[in-house]
Amino acid sequence: MTPLLQVEDIAKYYGTRIGCTDVSFDLYPGEVMGIVGESGSGKSTLLNTLAGHLTPDRGAVRFDTRADGLRDTVTMSEPERRMLSRTDWAFVHQHARDGLRMNVSAGGNVGERLMAVGARHYGKIRATASDWLGRVEINEDRIDDRPASFSGGMQQRLQIARNLVTGPRLVFMDEPTGGLDVSVQARLLDLLRNLVREMGLSAIIVTHDLAVVRLLADRLMVMKDGHVVESGLTDQVLDDPQHGYTQLLVSSVLQV
């Protein structure tokens, strides 16, 4: 089986400071991988490097493209990479306003990716947008409202719909439940889990919330100071952490 994403020896420096280094892993279709670590551990740098937002100083990020199989996205041309990020890839930002157009209606936000890949039939675009609003539990009569009038949880769900409408195969998520109320988080997690299963999505989720990765991620990578200190099955890493930092991380979570 070909991995969907093959990351080989990725390093990203900010001057002499390490962003992240020595990162390698394979992600297979349908797998969800969590990346945890404290602020400044390099997890967001890694995510942005994998998603093509930052250029790594070393290494390869190979993606199993539909047309040509595994291709290194670091060295592919920018138009190709941007096309990938509009079609087979998706990126869910922590702050919905970074991932949404706040002055465009909910329907327009969802429809943008369709129009970006050539959809030119208003009626069909609108029908698809409406269907997706339903799938992320946003009432369809809100289709013409701007996201500014939405709650935080709704904005985040809208961002997910906007990203998934073109049927991507790989989703990058940066703290998707950060800044949301606990009850809203649960709803979002449930939604994400169902979408991941229904669409057979692969996902890489960066978070500092261990409960989120336990529920969403099949595999887990723990980062500290730009290095991966431990990785494995999510419940194995959380139940039997090997590295001192992971042990500290796991034992620091308050039990409720």
Added chain:
Amino acid sequence: MTQIEQDKNAPDTVMSDYNFAYLDEQTKRMIRRAILKSLAIPGYQVPFASREMPMPYGWGTGGVQVSAAVLTPDDTLKVIDQGADDTTNAVSIRRFFEKTAGVAVTEATAEASIIQTRHRIPEAELREDQVLVYQVPIPEPLRFLEPSEVETRKMHELEEYGLMHVKLYEDIAQHGAIATAYAYPVKVEGRYVMDPSPIPKFDNPKLEMAAIQLFGAGREQRIYALPPHTQVVSLDFEDYPFEASKADHPCGLCGAEDSYLDELIVDDEGGRLFMCSDTDYCAARQAVGHRGSDASPTLEGVA
């Protein structure tokens, strides 16, 4: 006409003795290079070092600089604002070039070799030996949805124009039809999406013409162009096709049914008059005897 004749003979036309058409030759060369580049890449916005002009931004500084760079002493200049030769903006730009270049001026579209315009394309069909210069406020069609210049340039580079349709989508979602009535976005030669300046969308089909079209944005420091007979397609949806609309009336003065109309409130009872926005077109029709339903002596006074 008599007004113009007088100005032409006024003593201060000697301003052209300093330098022809206000701008120094180095500046004109710089602008001409930008124009040549813009003609080579139809629809692409070429940056240029826009100069301070003796008029405020928004009064056509971009168009004036382009006109100054293409004017020769043999040219005949026509200036229109919303189709009219006699509005403040048109009159002052025409006088500016009379003083600084000493060129001949005209109100007759057919007689002009260079026509500077704000917000209209003349009704009369333009010829290959004519140049149409547009005054452009905001050259970037993607600007209202994407505030970052870096990002919009990237979008042009990579032909990522989905966002343009988002704007049209929003129109239909809010108004039930594409409500954009002017500055209606077009795609040039299947490549660049371009803002045709705030002309009414009624004029969009005329963008495919024999004359050279130059667009100058002074404040935004951009020049772009359409060479003769360039393919220009108005963006739309399959189920909401582009429509070049105008007020559903004939001209009250000349009776024309094919021209773009201005609406004029003529009294306190809500009485309205529709008349050609292209004053030269309307006057020429009236001169050969065409009459509209409102063409009474009193209304002529108002117009």
Added chain:
Amino acid sequence: MIRVENVSKSFTLHNQGAAVIPVMSGGELSVAKGECVALTGASGAGKSTLMRMIYGNYLTAAGRIMVGDLDVARASPREILMLRRHVLGYVSQFLRVVPRVATLDVVAEPLRAVGRSEAEARDRARELLAQLNIPERLWQLSPTTFSGGEQQRVNIARGFAHPYPVLLLDEPTASLDATNRATVLALIEEAKARGTAILGIFHDEAARKQICDREVDVTRFTPGMAA
């Protein structure tokens, strides 16, 4: 179906002076098809540790743990995930689910994960929930709000939804009343009859006597406790 050979395990507590605590050495056991084996030994002897090593959420330091054809001690995360999805079931004492997900979906999930249709998965879930006396009015609610006994039964329903060839049971009858206990034991008998290899921890001695074919005392594998 399960073959544990000479396994050992220790915990290193990096944040407590790097103390190394050996918890198992020389662990050996096997469970055949259709067999039910009970792990016994005092609390802390390592029953749950061994179960978790077999399930793959504790790492194994040395030795082999064969489940079917896969050596869990050496398998990649992806292989273990596939094993858990299709071959190896686990009923733990604790219910761990996404809050807000309906009980019916919690129970149906393992079937959907192996590609069964929504309708089929839900039918089986309904059948199990009814069998385990979870009132129907609770099916659309999240089990996170249920009582301990109810949660335990939801957990069992979930564990038995898909007919795993290998099943690990951690105190399946704890905190159940007599009726439900009988139902659970019947489910286990059924699974055995199907050929399922079962390894479990049963503090309930009567239950152990009723369903288990053999007992393995893990004290033998506990460093410093072996007789």
